[in-house]
Amino acid sequence: MGGYIPSSPDERGGMLQAVGVSSVEALFSQIPAAVRAGTLDLPEGLSELEVRRRLEALAAKNQVFRSVFRGAGAYRHYIPAIVRGVTAKEEFLTAYTPYQAEISQGILQSIFEYQTMICELTGMDVSNASVYDGASAAAEAAAMCRDRKRQRILISAAVHPQVIETVQTYAFGAGVPVEQIPLRDGRTDPDALRAALAPDVCCVLQQQPNFFGLIEEVRAEAVHAAGAKLILSVNPISLGLLETPAGQGADIAVGEGQPLGMPLAFGGPYLGFMACTKALMRRLPGRIVGETADARGNRAFVLTLQAREQHIRREKASSNICSNQALCALTAAAYLSAMGPGGLREAAEQCAAKAQYAAGRLCEIKGVSLAYAPPFFHEFVTRLPVTPDAVLAALEAEGILGGLPVDGGILWCVTELCSKAQIDEMVGVVREVCET
């Protein structure tokens, strides 16, 4: 109905005349008749009010849970009000990639600040301006490590299954092998890792905390001794508290940035962050902002090291990435500014404390036990005396999204958003299902 066309019919008539054609149809004359489409089978255009009603009706068909104890790669955290205030600004929302530095200093500076915050969180030297999500970040990181002599990717089986699958898809494209390192008691088996570290291995990818929420003992020395690179996929909230990837010897840190101020949003848009050592800087894919000066000596920011990228290097580029998740990176930067070092630590501590509290309470129930030994961060797996489905259905009936069924048990997630009362309520429902 509305086409967002601002020219009036008269103006359009005048424009056609200026162009020298009698109708707009004449402008399409070079399209062969044989390929022209007739009228498409599309619904009639709607007014704004009708569109609103249609989409509100669709949104209403979904159930938003009041209590969420499910994570598994998508985490519900408190989003400070200022975050949306920042990202809703139209100058940021409607701008393209900041190619024209002189009128994009605000964007470039915000990305530069984001890069700095990611470096601070991870302890790494260099961050890019973002990639699509945590899974593609892991796949891109593995590609950074490959060279002619080393092609094989080792990936811990305790990495998020969708991340493993994404790395495998990218590896299928590149025609390189991926091997999973098996687990022992929910964690990467160190003996299997050592045995797999052959001279053709380019990298080892581990997740910290791993898919089951467990904190892994990372063996960077063994990986480096074999000449491979270590990639750690990390939860950014956990870095308010836990040792940094750099401190654990990682060459590349990647992760899903969604917990940094982005809603669950049925899986996207999210944020892939990537940071690496200085030695790998020129292999890092995606946009990177650098500080420089203009001719008058003013501090200025620009997209830099562009000769790595597809628009210059074409088929020799290390990645094809062009659009990224810039507005999500801005979200993360606003979130981290609002939280500050104290707030981030507080959020991380509350996640850890509440997860431990919930685990303790659940394990008081007869037949419920932790599947794997601590330490864990804000996720943990319990075994149950009943089927996970029975427990989850009972919770769902109360408006509570329980954990994710895994390996016959349930993978629970508890964040700072879950109050003690909500945890107690959830435990009560689980108790009732398990003990009757």
Place this chain on the structure above:
Amino acid sequence: MKLIFERSRPGVRCGLLPPCDVPKALPAAPLRSCPPRLPEVAEIDISRHYTALAKEAHGVNDGFYPLGSCTMKYNPRINEEMAALPGFTGLHPLQPVETIQGALEVLCMAERLLCEITGMDAMSFQPAAGAQGEFAGLLLIKAYHASRQDTVRKKILVPDAAHGTNPASAAMAGYDVVSIPSNERGCVDLDALRAAAGPDTAGLMLTNPNTVGLFDENILEITNIIHDAGGLCYYDGANLNAVMGIVRPGDMGFDVVHLNLHKTFSTPHGCGGPGAGPVGCRQFLAPFLPGEQAVEQGGGFTLEQSTASIGRVKLFYGNFLVVVRALSYLLSLGREGIPEAAQNAVLNANYLMTLLQDRFDIAFSKGVMHEFVITLEHEKKRTGVTAMDIAKAMLDYGIHPPTMYFPLIVHEALMVEPTETEGRAALDEAARILHEILDRAQSDPAALHSAPQTTCVGRPDEVGAARTPRLRYSFPAAQ
């Protein structure tokens, strides 16, 4: 402008979280030895900081943005409101299917509408951006040939005028890239294409209209040549805005397409993302699509992943909220509005070109569609003023310059795409400004080398930035 870190003062914070209501308990694991040096600021500091940064940014809402090949059309506000509905933003991606019926219906509805527009049979919304859509689309081609034990097809043909992502995606998919020269009209050289196509051809990547803004009228012959050689045809949807509702990639003979929802379907670019790059295909390729597909089943909706799938390229179901925005736009425009948008995009480009072509050289002016390419090669020889100088001068007039130095087959190129959401007055004004800049280029070329003058910074030292990369803030030693 101060960096947010330079606004930081120890001990300042926002009061965001209540005290912990369970006993504090740290995991028995190695903890970080020092906190991250995040800014310690109050909410007003953050608000003022980002408001100031926003003043040094230029979006579609700030002024004319004829960035060729990027389709910087207006982003309707209703799309934003719909994407912010709690019924969408509050959904966990791994909820039980009976609790996400509306979200799955969004995906199914958007798939059906976009398949109708492209002439495809199925579409996956997993790819997060155009480049990832290309990568996924090429993997469909790879998986298809592999499923037929056809293992000798190692080459992807790409026109020399193509976007850089095309060859880069082909390389990521494990293919050798063969560049096909353009003919004097800026279209695919058929003889060169015939010579290149053969039993080792996996496929062709093409955008039509192409990057000089022309519709390749030999399109059926092009796709036939590739199909006769046993290859598949990939449509890069970057320029679909020129022809949506008027001609469909499927009818041109393409087997796979990707779309850029953030170009053609009006979702905002957000300083470079998030976009969405759904990949569509004909039925015989549908089993290879990445990730899970939302499907209608027994009066409801569910998620399915084919056993032949190339696997996922990303977490979950892609940039879902971007799809919500695009659906909102599709429903608004509908049957009549979709071709009308294309018609007005083409009219606007032709009108602006008409206003310019008496003094500016247009690389390929005959049959221009939604964008055209100015070449300043002549001007550079005559006055020393480059495409870069003209572009930078435009900044002083508050309009975003066209895409510079692309496509590579045109020297001193400025690629202009006004889109349909500019009115006649904006185009008249842009033409007036370009003429004025050209006058200045001819009377005082030296002045243009130092443009822009009115922006918050002048041209940055890009050589210095690349030679000595400073990619993060250096905290003062004392802090």
Place this chain on the structure above:
Amino acid sequence: MNTPKELKYAKSHEWVRFLDDSTALIGVTDYAQDALGDLVFINLPEVGDMVVSGEVFTDVESVKAVSDVYCPVTGQVAEVNEELLDNPALINEDPYGAWLIKVTGITDTEELLDADAYEKRCAEEEG
């Protein structure tokens, strides 16, 4: 344009300084560095790599372009000029001092030009 007489030149704008019959330094010419503009990064091959006459052995980056560098001789990379990694501007400042690689065991050489012939060729390219 500076074109030292004692060097040999490839049509693809590299220079060769023979240290003995089978060893040579390879760099890019003054003409080439001027056309490339300010270089910001030099990719270098690894010591031990084989290089082949007429084939690309590395590339050099300016802000907005990447340019292939062809090897005028066939042999093995014995040394790379690591100084260029930190200071790519050396090629702009002193193209004939800023060698890229030292090749040993040279078994083949493409048809090389002397300084006069190379200058003539550059003049033709200028048109």
